[in-house]
Amino acid sequence: MDSPDIMRWILGGSFIVMAIWTLIPDKIKEEETQVAKHLGVFGATLVTFFLTEMGDKTQIATVALATHYATPLMVIAGTTLGMLIADVPAVFIGNRFAAKIPMKLVHSIAAGIFAVMGLLTLFQADKFFK
DSSP, X not given: OOHHHHHHHHHHHHHHHHHXXXXXXXXXXXXXXXXXXXXXXXXXXXXXXXXXXXXXXXXXXXXXXHHHSSOHHHHHHHHHHHHHHHHHHHHHHHHHHTTTXXXXXXXXXXXXXXXXXXHHHHTTGGGGGO
């Protein structure tokens, strides 16, 4: 088995593991709720957002823009505004429909998509499109 085949099996398996994991119900632990109690909703969101966004492609793009242009405040303003434009609608839509959308259905659909992606990867579905 050569390197691309190994990578294909790892990727396909990862998709299938993610499908299974998506079906496992979330349990909020007591220590996770303590962050919101101490910092409030704003602080908990700030900490969570910071931890999840560290090292992602947006941060790398921001660093690249800041090194290219000699105006770091404008880069900060641009990235902040861009994130707000992307995230504000998601927050309002999520808030509006949170009680109306059954989370079990959302998890099932997501798990199905991950499973299909895993199977397509394992069975090399890309070869059918060449």
